[in-house]
Amino acid sequence: MEHLLVDLGIFMFVMGVGALGGWIARAVLRGGFREQCLGQGSEQIRQVGAILSQLQELAGRVAADVGQHTHRVETINQQLHSAGKGGPEVVVRAISQLLEANSQMRQKLATAEQQLQEQAQQIQTHITAARTDALTGLANRRAFDEELARRYAEFQRNKHTFSLMMVDVDYFKKFNDTYGHQAGDEVLRTVAKTLREHSRAMDLVARYGGEEFALICPGATAEVLKEQAERLRQAVENLLFEFEGQKVRVSASFGLAHALPGEGTEKLVERADLALYASKEAGRNCVHWHDGQKILRYFSSKMGPVGGNRSGSDRPGEEDISTPSSQPKDRPPSRELLGGPSEETAQEHTLLPQPLESLHTRSDFCVILGRRLAERRRTKRPLSVLLLQIDHYLDLVGQRGLQAAQLALRATSQFLQAAIRQMDVIAQYENSTFALLLPEADLAHVTDIAERLRQAICRCKLPLGNSWEMITVSIGAAETTETDDLERMLQRCEEALDQARSAGGNRVCVHTGQGVEMVEATV
Secondary structure (H helix, E strand, O other): OHHHHHHHHHHHHHHHHHHHHHHHHHHHHOOHHHHHHHOOOHHHHHHHHHHHHHHHHHHHHHHHHHHHHHHHHHHHHHHHHOHHHHOHHHHHHHHHHHHHHHHHHHHHHHHHHHHHHHHHHHHHHHHHHHOEOOOOOOEOHHHHHHHHHHHHHHHHHHOOOEEEEEEEEOOHHHHHHHHOHHHHHHHHHHHHHHHHHOOOOOOEEEEEEOOEEEEEEEOOOHHHHHHHHHHHHHHHHOOOEEEOOEEEOOOEEEEEEEOOOOOHHHHHHHHHHHHHHHHHHOOOOOEEEEOOOOEEEEOOHHHHHHHOOOOOOOOOOEEEOOOHHHOOOOOOOOOOOOOOOOHHHHHHHHHOOOOOOOOEOHHHHHHHHHHHHHHHHHHOOOEEEEEEEEOOHHHHHHHHOHHHHHHHHHHHHHHHHHHOOOOOEEEEEEOOEEEEEEEOOOHHHHHHHHHHHHHHHHOOEEEEOOEEEEOOEEEEEEEOOOOOOHHHHHHHHHHHHHHHHHOOOOOEEEEOOOOEEEOOOOO
16 A cells, blocks of 8 residues: 555656756747846856756756665565565565655655756746846836737727836936936835826736836726726825935826727737826926727816816816827927917917818827937837828818818828838828828838829829819928938938928928938939
8 A cells, every 4th residue: 555655655756857848948938038047148058057957957866866765675675475485574575665665755755746846936936036126126018018919909809908007207217317316216116116006906016127117907897997097196196205315206197098999909019108108298287098999088087076067078087188188298399399380370379270180190100210319229220201291282272162171181181191011100190281101112212102102192083173183292201310310310311301391292202311302203
């Protein structure tokens, strides 16, 4: 019986080694093990490699011990078979040897099991560290991306809804420059702790990058999420730091979005980003919500008179910022900031037909371009921007009216949407100007695209009033360079567009980085 128990113990132990090996293999095959360790540096890889080597040595020792034990038991078994010839002394001696062999094997198994548990714990510790942000102790970007993908897949299968919350510490760069990086690190650690302590246990709180955090909130309704964001905002606002003898407070801006069917994780993150950007534009330290159609500012009912419905929105506690009357004063880089508004631009503002709902807004475009510029600095892959403006737009409005202007805008928009690729982004940049973001397009490529668009549009005639009218467009384009930030990139495109308009319209100009060049028209 005891012999059977020892054999069973050996079997269970070997199965345990195999299970651990299989678990490690699955982690490696998923790419989660080695790639996670890559993010921790070569020392982390060396440590994990050493643990795996120890595990292999342990498995080898166990196999050798099992082999020796089996051989010893077989020898004793032969002695028992011949016990009838040697008398009871032989039986007693054989049983004693069997008991001793089993005892030694049990000790070896116990020692090996303890080592196995310790090494499994070490491996789990390294994997956990590879998914954890070292500064804040929160989940890192890799863990966030994996959880977001998992939640969205579950949402598609089982309709288990979830929401995304983006959080950005306000004026963090200025704070870092004033008080130093150690003070900045302390702020990030404390804000991270505050977000975790004031969130639900089921929420994933992650450091998204730099001073930006992200929360994945499963099962939260829109109202629950907004109230939670407001509680977090107030909790961060109430933090008090002391640096260099000064008491300092910080704040954070919030952007929220609820998962919608068929949009994908990238679109969800983009909507939350746009809401966060709206909070920045509105003066920071506030909460905005993207409902899939428009961005709304959220005011908690507990905030007193300022929490009322300021804009006549049909939702209590929210302000629709998509209307011109509630646009924040601080906008993305614009022509006003890049040299002052032209008289035509000022006149256009009062003559603008309704914006085209199917397109991104200028604010949307700036957020997306800013993110793509950051990606471009890492990947070095080409990225270009094209601005396209309808020529003589004010004359069209004055002679044909707003309805005709709206028709021209929609026709131009349809041309652009039919011409772009799935990866491209199109926005209504200004009243009569469209913007296209073209990933993977260098200057030669964007020049060819611009000229083809110009030719296609000028061949189209629109039914305006009792006649058919031809519309033309001016186009300015540029490819990003190493030194471009958001403002500089848009400025170069606008300079190229201005040159095309100054030449009489129906022209394409490109900014090479050194200056503006006119593109020769092709037939």
